[in-house]
Amino acid sequence: MAIGSEVEHWDVVIVGAGIAGLAAAIALRQEGRSILVLEKSSMNKEVGALISLQPNASKIVNGWNMTPFLEEKKPMVDEAFRLLNIEGKLQVEMKLNTSQFGADRMLYHRQDLHDALRQAATSDDMPGSPAVIRTSSGVLGCDCDTGVVHISKGSSVQGDVIVGADGIRSAIRDEVIKGSASEGSKAIPTGLSAYRILVETDKLPKLDISEDVFSLKRSATTMIVGHDKRVIMGPGRGGEMFGLVCLVPDPNPNNEGTSWNNSAPLKEVLEAFAAFPAWVKEIISHAPDVALWQLRDIDPLTTWTKGRAILIGDAAHAMLPTQGQGASQSIEDAEALQAYLSDIGKEASGQDIQERLEAVQRARYDRASLIQAYSRLQAKPAASQDNKTVKLNPQEFMEYNCNYSGAKNWVERNREAEEMAYKQTAARA
Structure with a gap:
């Protein structure tokens, strides 16, 4: 996939070493594939908070064989979701179990999950070549067509694939959506x-x-x-x-x-x-x-891709935490990159890469955008006027959110559903 030697060259340049960026670094690891992760912070201290990975993401993480990195972090299985009214009376209890969606909803300290992802991305014990993380390397922007990424220190690097995982204030997003109907899209x-x-x-x-x-x-x-x-x-x-x-x-x-x-x-x-x-x-x-x-x-963008660049995580589809799907959708994005870029060679053209990235977007866009909308919907006031009855239904979107087994499987399921609907319509005609 080589495209030049004027600046330092990498097969994959990932901008941002948060959950989305590190997950992408793990997913894209292959023997002989060079991966550079650029992170603006010093990564001395990740934010202290608790975070969940829903079954749709846990299933993917389990497939990455990350147990050695996660088990020492004392993750917890979330066994139930319990909804109480303001008087402290139980309204709904929804039991959660592995058999429902093929994996558990897991609870982590955010710092622990981030650390485990970082270790896995850079470890010699994982399949493929370890990623390299450069801290204190803020990114100003990139040329999506040539893959040149401009770093705030005045230097540049070049990647055959650029993954914009730099969050809700993404510099890469500004470049990807330039000239599109989404131009000027900001955090709302x-x-x-x-x-x-x-x-x-x-x-x-x-x-x-x-x-x-x-x-x-x-x-x-x-x-x-x-x-x-x-x-x-x-x-x-x-x-x-x-x-x-x-x-x-x-x-x-x-x-x-x-x-x-x-x-x-x-x-x-x-x-x-x-x-x-x-x-x-x-x-x-x-x-x-x-x-x-x-x-x-952010509102749904009209595109996540341009040339050699693609947006993932909050840079592509920042969403409210009301569904608990923000981190999980980032994991899904990383798996989609893995699915569509796993067999691409070093001699692939810019057109080949662009087509693969567009396939990732087609596989992910509608699903992530709908979960964005679900998250906004569940942010609306959820109690009755007397505050004794809770109108929120935690199971309303659970099947759609969690019944997921990877990007290519999702595309195939949707294709089969469309074919079935077409046949039923034709039969009634």
Whole structure:
């Protein structure tokens, strides 16, 4: 796939070493294939929060044989999703199990999952050649046709394939959509913000609540909904940590910051959730610190690809966390790259590469865009006017989201469904 020698050349250049970028580095590993990952941060400290991989993503990760890297991180199987009203009364309990979708919903500390992906991407013990990660290497943009990526330090590198995994403020997206109907697409404030809290479980007191309703020891995700707010919480790191995401109407909608690290006073959170059960506020009150994260997403782009470049993860389809599918869709993107680029050789032309990347987009675009829409839909107020009944149905999109076995399988299933619909229509004519 060589295209020149004026600048340092790599077979694959991945911009961004978050979950999407590292997953792509693992998925694209092959013997003799050179992969460079450019990351603007120093990667000294990944954001502290809990994160889930849904069964659709767990199945893919399991196929990458990452057990040696994950098992020491104390991942937890999420055994149920429990929905409570503002009075703390159980409304819905949805049991989760492997047999349903072929894999478990897994709970991780975000830092642990990120570290495991980084280790797997660069390890000599994984199949294929290890990826190289360069930190403190922010990217200014790229030439999508030649594959030249411009780094903020004044240097450039060249890749046969450019993977833009640089998040919701993607520099690669600016280049990919230039001249398209999506040009100018920016992160959109959604009217919501989230307080993020992470507490050491052994520092929490015994709670004044029946264990039938809620228990810190239960390996489950619990959501409490009331007024225009909700709390989503659950354990992580083998039960050592307990995490909460507390959604509220955006207190500062004109804020331009999308950082996960904006601090907020604990008093502000307690005041926002004053109407919630006392035991929930007891957990919140033990937070060592609070971060306020303005929730943004993007409208579906008209394209994810241009020339040798393709967008994945938040750069392509940033979505709200209400479906818990953000990281999982990034994993799906990485698997799609693996599926369509696994047999492409070093002598492939730019046209060959462009066609492969366009096939990735066709396999992924409609599905990711629909899950984006689902996530927006589930962000709407979910409680009745008296706050005693919860209108949210956690099973509504579960089958679509989780019943997934890879990009090519998805394309084939959709083709068969279209053929069946055509035959049924023809039979009725």
